[in-house]
């Protein structure tokens with residue numbers, strides 16, 4: 001088993017930025033910066049209910065998940081054409097490459113778009129082409145994960161899956177997002193069972209604001225392979241044992257948790273406690289345009305706020321991100337080797 005070399009604390013910020021990492025929890029619609037929202041509105045002849053970029057940014061003051069989702073869905077309404085989806089995803093991938101993201105597994109919310117008359121083909125083709133071009137031009141690898149909106153019905157999710165079936169080669173899995181409390185995983189048991197039969201990977205948001213019971217049912221009813229967020233797991237010792245023994249990854253998003261008031265401040269974030277409990281935590285940006293930072297800002301700010309987090313933890317988080325990704329094993333081994341090289345260079 002590889003052990004990272006000792007690293008002086010003052011070298012930690014540079015190491016966090018330089019280390020290769022996978023991003024496993026990024027909603028592509030949450031990477032839409034206010035500037036791009038205004039540019040796309042203009043390009044598409046739409047009028048926004050905000051005077052300018054600054055006025056829109058001032059509206060980004062959230063009290064909980066729902067207060068964010070209302071403005072997030074409104075922002076996504078400027079996306080109409082394949083090129084819009086392409087430009088959004090290409091911009092995210094360029095930004096992620098700057099943060100030394102080697103691989104991204106990107107969520108998208110088709111129902112947000114199909115409900116406005118945008119076709120599934122438009123959404124998926126634009127995103128997929130951006131992923132291909134970013135691989136060729138920037139060397140960053142990426143895959144797409146289709147998320148069902150849990151505040152909508154099971155029937156709507158089934159219709160979405162049907163519309164996506166012609167594009168099965170263009171996304172690797174499905175997830176579950178949007179308003180958590182009141183929409184438990186079991187609402188989507190049959191859709192996830194069908195996705196499993198189709199050979200898709202399965203993930204779900206659970207335990208962001210919702211109770212540990214939702215994490216249990218995501219595992220036992222939906223049979224997911226990773227839990228998105230999952231920070232409420234520490235409230236249930238038996239659940240912690242289950243997650244640790246099965247090495248189920250948690251895709252934790254510190255700045256999201258801060259901005260949506262899941263924790264009162266970053267110093268009280270439980271990332272260190274999750275790691276110390278033996279859980280396969282990772283660090284991710286969730287909706288970077290709305291929460292004040294891309295993945296490296298999430299690393300930098302949580303490590304600054306929680307001084308107990310060490311270089312060993314940094315290595316573990318990056319290691320977990322590759323291990324928990326759905327990439328081929330040979331790719332994972334190459335990224336883990338690059339990670340070890342980066343640590344050696346900072347020792």
Ligand code: HPA
Nearest residue numbers: 027177178179205286287
């Ligand atoms: O953090 C989130 N939680 C649930 N749904 C979401 N959709 C975008 N971001 C999120």
Ligand SMILES: [Zn+2]
Nearest residue numbers: 027177228286
């Ligand atoms: Zn999320």
